[in-house]
Amino acid sequence: MSDENDKKWFDKKISRRDFLKKAGMVGAGAAIGASGAGAIFANMFSGKANQVVGNEEISFYGEHQSGIATPVQKNVYFAVLDLHSTDKEEIKQMFKDWTDYSEKLMKGELVAPELANHLVPPLDTGETVGLNPYRLTITFGISPSFLDKLKLDNKKMEEFKDLPHFPRDQIKDKYKGGDICIQACADDAQVAFHAVRNLVRKGRALITLKWTQAGFLPIGNGKETPRNLFGFKDGTENPKNNNDFKNVVWYDKNNWLKNGTFLIVRRIQMHLETWDRTNLQEQENTFGRYKESGAPFGETDEFATIDINKKGPDGKPVLPIDSHVYLAKKADVKIARRAFSYSNGIDEVSGQFDAGLLFICFQKHPDQFIKIQNSLGNDDKLNEYITHVGTGIFACFGGIKKGEYIGQKLFE
């Protein structure tokens, strides 16, 4: 066995991108295909040898955490973790380590390539070597039970508590609660998974996995609102500029959560078979929007302003009063939705596709979500086609500057 070659893995600080550069894949020129890559794995982009895929990078640092106002990526890997330790110092150290890891991961580097010992496990699991950052974002949040377990009583806030039971909820214990959430989003599924895997691995002695879910979005060229698995554009009515985010999303009281936000996650099964048997008129009535254009009833532009009180020539409301959009708007508050579709194989009970929406939204006060969900809970026509099976609320810290660590304001 050649020790020479072998040690390469350790002896230098490999960034995933340096590696790419080394291999001649970034920038102009090199024809790697010539090295003999197998037919199955090569020439996918034949004739576009210099195309650079996934080279856009997002900084871990800033006023707010990334992955909240960041334009959506193609993939998410979302993880909910339970604390295994109640030692504040240990947990603090974990968040310091996670800060260090996240910065590297989002740059497209390995988490710790400098290890030089052949006889210990590699610190980075290595499945992203050679890959660009793919706009990876990593977003951390903690739940009310986190504050309880670490006895951070003076950090509690009245509004930060477990979500109430909503009408028609069928929440499963395994998809409920948890102490920490990590949301990793990227334009490559393996990059997102790799991030969570390595963060969890670093914290292994202090945490266990509660539930995780991978999700995807057909973002196309990034100019169109992506469609959900019911075939409707999903995400049209959302904060559009900094001012909207300021009003809707960013927590602005002067405490540890400043510049952070509340993340609410709902794991929602979508009964595709039932939906697919529903006629188009019913489908559109369910949302109060047209399927192809995404425009609200009575309009042609997807982004037309909606007045739920508007009546048609027949004196009836233009939007059906049991439609999803009517009821969501009726609550008269806003949230920022950043949901992903999922498909998990077959549901063992129904024998149908186990698919749905990993609904994630952000708001400066949990009541924004609660009001909307209460408005939807009983009356939403959409309820015939969906079941909420998982739930969680997490406070996502504000952003940090280089030299600080994520969650610092909570611990200090």
Place this chain on the structure above:
Amino acid sequence: MSDENDKKWFDKKISRRDFLKKAGMVGAGAAIGASGAGAIFANMFSGKANQVVGNEEISFYGEHQSGIATPVQKNVYFAVLDLHSTDKEEIKQMFKDWTDYSEKLMKGELVAPELANHLVPPLDTGETVGLNPYRLTITFGISPSFLDKLKLDNKKMEEFKDLPHFPRDQIKDKYKGGDICIQACADDAQVAFHAVRNLVRKGRALITLKWTQAGFLPIGNGKETPRNLFGFKDGTENPKNNNDFKNVVWYDKNNWLKNGTFLIVRRIQMHLETWDRTNLQEQENTFGRYKESGAPFGETDEFATIDINKKGPDGKPVLPIDSHVYLAKKADVKIARRAFSYSNGIDEVSGQFDAGLLFICFQKHPDQFIKIQNSLGNDDKLNEYITHVGTGIFACFGGIKKGEYIGQKLFE
């Protein structure tokens, strides 16, 4: 409700791409961002307004089915179906319909957009409207039980039977058997899922879902062999040109399977936690290749030829004799591997990531796989880190010409 606008969905033949063109997203010029798309969903490719994503298209027609020798895509959705009917004529019609659907899907069209009745369910589920083809391929196969159920006794072949039990197999009933497989691969997860969903929906009266699995590959810019979840390049030693495919993959006897091939699928759990605790030397010894470069022991080039009989200066074999590559090579036959990684949330027993390899390979004779798996079964060091939980063998028909339907030679 505006009937005008509403009918748009039906009144014309929308192809997903026409739709794109209509929206000004193909080719030069239009600044769709200006239409007011939400901050979260827009400007992902800001500054690259004219970039065309996923516009490469693969034909359903040809000497062989696509998705076999096609360079791998980012995503797979793999489905195994059970027959619910034994009426040969009905099943034949289903394959005719599937041929029609597949041609359209792979072109980036909806399966049947010409429906003009508002009061029936849309024939296409619609979640890919506006999306390019993303190199979608659809590959169909049937199992030995398919021939039994349809009493196609004169089409049986001696070599086409259920796989034997292999050493250490822990196959679960739910991931075993099945009558038909559909493999949809694309560079977008929703495009792959949409294809299977609509094909299954079309055949709904005649089939049920047995098991499905979504998978992914970090194909980067398509020039590098993608890495699996153990961090190793996976797919290096594979057919590289038409001649290799001819020798290894394409069935060439003069019967209904001519120009087709045998697909073998193995659902293989990978115990990431155990692997991640293993030192690098052990990891590399497991495969007989270096982790970073992918080169075989004693070499520096990933694609260097391997001689398993080669001895080092110490007189010992250069490749450990219990390594995966040593044992695979020792079987002295070749197969074409086209595997994808999967990650399914948490394994309820271990509490660890439920992740692994959706191992798919193609060969002209099942014995090619059987020989290799028997060689690996008892001795492969890799067995410490993996468990085979699912299995299947399917005969994938040869390709067809326009006007023919998939499987025609079997039925006629």
